[in-house]
Amino acid sequence: MPITPATPERHAIGLAMKRKEDPRFIQGRGRYLDDIVLPNMLFLALVHSPYPHARIVKIDKTDALAMPGVKAVITGEDLVAANLGWIPTFHGYDKQMVLAVGKAVFQYQEVAGVVATSREAAFDAAELVEVEYEPLEVIVDPFVAMKDATIIRDDRENKTNHIYHWEVGKRDETNAALAASDVHISGKMEFQRVHPAPLETCGIVADMNGGSGRLTLYLTSQAPHAHRTVVSLVTGIPEDKIHVISPDIGGGFGNKVPVYPGYVVATAASVILGSPVKWVENRTENLTTSGFARDYHMNVEIGATTAGKVTALKVTTVADHGAFDAAADPTKYPAGMFGIVTGSYDFPIAFTELDAYFTNKAPGGIAYRCSFRVTEASYAIERGMDMLAQRLGMDPAELRLKNFVKKEQFPYPSPLGFVYDSGDYHRTLEKALGKIGYGDLRREQAEKRKRGEYMGIGISTFTEVVGAGPSKLFDIMGIKMFDSAEIRIHPTGSGIVRTGTRHQGQGHETTWAQIVAEELGLDPQNILVEEGDTDTAPYGLGTYASRSTPVAGGAIALAARKIREKAKKIAAHVLEVSEDDIEWEDYKFKVSGVPGKSITMKEIAFAAYTNPAPDSEPGLEATFYYDPPNLTFPHGAYIAVVDVDAETGETKVRRFLAIDDCGVVINPMIVEGQIHGGLTEGFAIAFMQEIRFDASGNHLNTNFTEYLVPTSLETPAWETDNTVTPSPHHPLGAKGVGESPNVGSPAAFVNAVVDALSPLGITHIDMPLTRAKVWHAIQAAKA
Amino acid sequence: MKIRVTVNGALYERDVEPRMLLAYFLREQCGFTGTHVGCDSSSCGVCVVMLDNERAVKSCTMFAVMADGHEVTTVEGLANGTELHALQQAFWDCHGLQCGYCTPGMMMTSLVLLKQNPDPTEAEIRAALAGNLCRCTGYQNIVKSVEQAAGALAPAAVVAK
Numbered sequence: 001m002p003i004t005p006a007t008p009e010r011h012a013i014g015l016a017m018k019r020k021e022d023p024r025f026i027q028g029r030g031r032y033l034d035d036i037v038l039p040n041m042l043f044l045a046l047v048h049s050p051y052p053h054a055r056i057v058k059i060d061k062t063d064a065l066a067m068p069g070v071k072a073v074i075t076g077e078d079l080v081a082a083n084l085g086w087i088p089t090f091h092g093y094d095k096q097m098v099l100a101v102g103k104a105v106f107q108y109q110e111v112a113g114v115v116a117t118s119r120e121a122a123f124d125a126a127e128l129v130e131v132e133y134e135p136l137e138v139i140v141d142p143f144v145a146m147k148d149a150t151i152i153r154d155d156r157e158n159k160t161n162h163i164y165h166w167e168v169g170k171r172d173e174t175n176a177a178l179a180a181s182d183v184h185i186s187g188k189m190e191f192q193r194v195h196p197a198p199l200e201t202c203g204i205v206a207d208m209n210g211g212s213g214r215l216t217l218y219l220t221s222q223a224p225h226a227h228r229t230v231v232s233l234v235t236g237i238p239e240d241k242i243h244v245i246s247p248d249i250g251g252g253f254g255n256k257v258p259v260y261p262g263y264v265v266a267t268a269a270s271v272i273l274g275s276p277v278k279w280v281e282n283r284t285e286n287l288t289t290s291g292f293a294r295d296y297h298m299n300v301e302i303g304a305t306t307a308g309k310v311t312a313l314k315v316t317t318v319a320d321h322g323a324f325d326a327a328a329d330p331t332k333y334p335a336g337m338f339g340i341v342t343g344s345y346d347f348p349i350a351f352t353e354l355d356a357y358f359t360n361k362a363p364g365g366i367a368y369r370c371s372f373r374v375t376e377a378s379y380a381i382e383r384g385m386d387m388l389a390q391r392l393g394m395d396p397a398e399l400r401l402k403n404f405v406k407k408e409q410f411p412y413p414s415p416l417g418f419v420y421d422s423g424d425y426h427r428t429l430e431k432a433l434g435k436i437g438y439g440d441l442r443r444e445q446a447e448k449r450k451r452g453e454y455m456g457i458g459i460s461t462f463t464e465v466v467g468a469g470p471s472k473l474f475d476i477m478g479i480k481m482f483d484s485a486e487i488r489i490h491p492t493g494s495g496i497v498r499t500g501t502r503h504q505g506q507g508h509e510t511t512w513a514q515i516v517a518e519e520l521g522l523d524p525q526n527i528l529v530e531e532g533d534t535d536t537a538p539y540g541l542g543t544y545a546s547r548s549t550p551v552a553g554g555a556i557a558l559a560a561r562k563i564r565e566k567a568k569k570i571a572a573h574v575l576e577v578s579e580d581d582i583e584w585e586d587y588k589f590k591v592s593g594v595p596g597k598s599i600t601m602k603e604i605a606f607a608a609y610t611n612p613a614p615d616s617e618p619g620l621e622a623t624f625y626y627d628p629p630n631l632t633f634p635h636g637a638y639i640a641v642v643d644v645d646a647e648t649g650e651t652k653v654r655r656f657l658a659i660d661d662c663g664v665v666i667n668p669m670i671v672e673g674q675i676h677g678g679l680t681e682g683f684a685i686a687f688m689q690e691i692r693f694d695a696s697g698n699h700l701n702t703n704f705t706e707y708l709v710p711t712s713l714e715t716p717a718w719e720t721d722n723t724v725t726p727s728p729h730h731p732l733g734a735k736g737v738g739e740s741p742n743v744g745s746p747a748a749f750v751n752a753v754v755d756a757l758s759p760l761g762i763t764h765i766d767m768p769l770t771r772a773k774v775w776h777a778i779q780a781a782k783a
Numbered sequence: 784m785k786i787r788v789t790v791n792g793a794l795y796e797r798d799v800e801p802r803m804l805l806a807y808f809l810r811e812q813c814g815f816t817g818t819h820v821g822c823d824s825s826s827c828g829v830c831v832v833m834l835d836n837e838r839a840v841k842s843c844t845m846f847a848v849m850a851d852g853h854e855v856t857t858v859e860g861l862a863n864g865t866e867l868h869a870l871q872q873a874f875w876d877c878h879g880l881q882c883g884y885c886t887p888g889m890m891m892t893s894l895v896l897l898k899q900n901p902d903p904t905e906a907e908i909r910a911a912l913a914g915n916l917c918r919c920t921g922y923q924n925i926v927k928s929v930e931q932a933a934g935a936l937a938p939a940a941v942v943a944k
Contacts, residue, residue: 028816283824670878678921715923
């Protein structure tokens with residue numbers, strides 16, 4: 001994307017301003033959770049179950065308690081006695097054990113906590129907690145779980161592993177349309193279990209101050225206000241007595257949305273012992289116990305005419321939720337936004353249904369760089385469209401262009417219930433095809449095929465749904481998913497903006513300042529952005545699901561406009577003219593018809609405190625709670641070019657072009673950075689990552705030597721560009737971008753590899769496309 | 784065990800447990816929290832520091848006692864007072880960081896690379912950084928940052944080339 005140099009006097013939106021948060025990070029002065037040290041701080045270490053499913057016969061604390069420095073050993077039964085044995089899950093369909101009560105239901109489940117005067121003492125003593133287990137039958141496959149031969153959650157009233165059934169759309173009509181279609185493809189595909197694995201793990205410092213009666217929680221939290229409310233609801237501590245501070249966060253990607261047992265145990269320990277208690281996950285705990293993502297087993301059916309016009313879509317999913325239904329989805333959307341599965345295409349009719357099951361695996365189902373299951377849905381439709389193109393013998397770009405929702409159809413009511421705000425899918429794909437030289441690439445591919453070489457071109461033209469969301473539809477534990485902003489302009493024309501969001505690398509300290517600067521004509525360098533402190537920030541639902549710019553960004557713009565309204569009164573007062581004669585132009589107030597008579601916002605700020613208008617309050621500040629009227633629908637066209645070595649199964653990504661349309665861009669440098677990062681995560685998912693279990697329920701990816709994160713060596717060079725289709729309802733026309741690349745790219749990679757291998761008759765390979773898996777697929781196809 | 788370690792130019796004499804890792808020594812005994820911990824298995828590189836002005840080491844894979852008598856440079860030792868080091872400036876200019884957690888390790892590895900190879904190619908930079916994971920940036924802007932820093936640090940001869 002073009003980078004425009006920032007100058008303070010120019011308007012701020014659209015500028016590639018360098019980040020205001022960076023100076024502290026590049027000097028090692030970020031303050032992350034584990035950097036926080038309080039007087040008399042104790043440390044918590046957790047004891048984990050080695051068994052995926054086992055009755056707990058006995059827990060003996062004696063040896064652990066006898067260790068020097070040990071202050072307490074806490075078990076599930078202790079927490080049950082304190083009424084903290086179980087906590088509600090976010091969407092309210094289930095509850096979750098804090099520490100194992102009666103039995104452990106997944107390997108590495110938290111069974112006991114040891115609190116001691118040092119990290120080392122806590123870990124040493126944790127080794128000495130003796131737990132006697134009686135192993136039980138293990139289920140790791142949701143297709144086995146559905147038989148209900150063994151019930152994992154016998155604490156529940158319904159003795160079944162089935163959690164819920166969800167469906168949307170018209171079943172009978174869709175089935176009929178599929179049956180009547182000239183062409184009908186049906187493809188099974190898995191979106192494997194993956195983990196966000198931010199480089200900073202999750203952690204807490206819980207500090208119950210016996211003097212003030214206040215509980216301060218320093219927490220790796222993407223949603224500090226929501227966490228404060230949950231803590232209050234669970235513990236009964238009044239919300240004013242709880243202070244959540246989310247310090248600098250070393251990456252979140254959805255991992256830092258849920259409430260984890262370590263948080264609860266540390267908090268309970270601080271309340272009991274009256275000292276601050278720190279708990280920081282190690283990498284194994286992070287990968288084995290906290291928020292996994294995906295694990296959807298999908299079947300996609302598409303009907304079409306022989307000319308390639310789609311007629312119907314049906315997607316059936318079996319979801320593996322692990323041992324607790326802890327999926328972080330809005331209450332009314334148990335399968336998140338999976339209804340976006342019709343994607344960018346104008347399906348006359350569609351139906352999708354999903355059944356979720358318990359298995360003996362860690363809970364989670366979090367929205368990993370994804371707006372609640374959009375990634376799974378996007379993968380399903382983009383893979384499905386390529387399967388259809390392959391069946392029809394049609395170019396996948398041509399098939400897409402033929403079936404896109406047209407720009408004049410917006411606002412577009414999708415058959416599964418969303419109203420897409422805006423888009424121009426043809427323009428975006430055509431830009432991508434032109435920019436990558438699609439025709440030349442296809443010609444090159446044809447030449448290579450003659451020589452027996454496997455080159456592939458994969459397209460993904462996804463539509464996302466982000467920015468949850470309108471309060472009539474979206475809530476988490478009943479709390480509506482609005483967001484908020486408070487802006488205070490100081491007498492000398494600088495200011496502070498606070499929001500209910502919490503960045504984890506997204507650059508809010510810069511982009512929020514740019515929004516305020518744009519709306520008020522102030523210098524973004526002098527607008528401080530503060531997030532993550534529940535004592536000072538207005539209430540908001542946090543940063544995930546690409547909701548910060550769509551929701552909090554709207555709140556900031558509208559709070560700034562409230563300030564501008566008030567400033568107009570002050571301008572009229574100071575310039576001694578009627579308010580009707582005042583115009584906002586070129587980032588200052590001017591008197592209409594009187595050239596040269598104007599006043600800047602900086603001057604007005606001073607007047608607000610020294611010479612306030614007689615009919616208004618002194619000061620210059622505003623708060624806005626923004627309830628978005630609709631979601632936003634970013635889209636993009638991604639093209640991957642790969643070369644597959646049929647001898648080794650190795651795939652080389654030769655080129656990858658991402659054309660994104662996230663509406664109006666606030667900071668193109670930051671947007672491009674988000675795209676690079678998300679593409680790299682999508683690349684990892686497509687080629688390297690899977691949280692795997694053996695048949696006995698053993699977790700096979702417990703650290704970074706087994707759960708692979710791509711390095712600078714494997715990661716391809718990314719080419720990016722954009723189109724701009726503003727959101728018609730967002731105050732700035734912005735749509736959100738952080739997740740698009742992770743949502744859109746996996747299908748582009750897989751489509752490219754399958755395209756390369758299509759001469760062998762291969763129609764699908766499940767991710768991750770490791771060398772071994774691709775090699776086996778080639779061998780099977782050749783056999 | 785009593786050890787003497789020079790960190791960012793100052794001498795730290797401490798009595799530490801033999802099992803204490805250098806990363807925790809730097810963070811908890813010396814207060815240099817810019818050195819982070821991310822994986823416990825020497826995989827991620829957020830803990831990289833420079834040893835004796837010549838070697839990039841993962842401080843989670845070295846005991847503090849092994850640094851006895853040695854000199855350690857952490858991210859806090861990069862800037863010259865308030866003047867940013869060329870690497871710091873470049874990471875800022877090129878958007879080479881997002882959450883900032885891997886950044887200190889990235890810069891310390893790059894520092895050693897540029898000492899050994901003042902004019903690295905993109906491939907050489909990517910190879911040198913292969914032990915430092917980043918989940919946010921996709922590395923492209925990190926590579927750009929190192930290239931810019933190399934240019935800024937280069938002696939006139941390299942610039943002329």
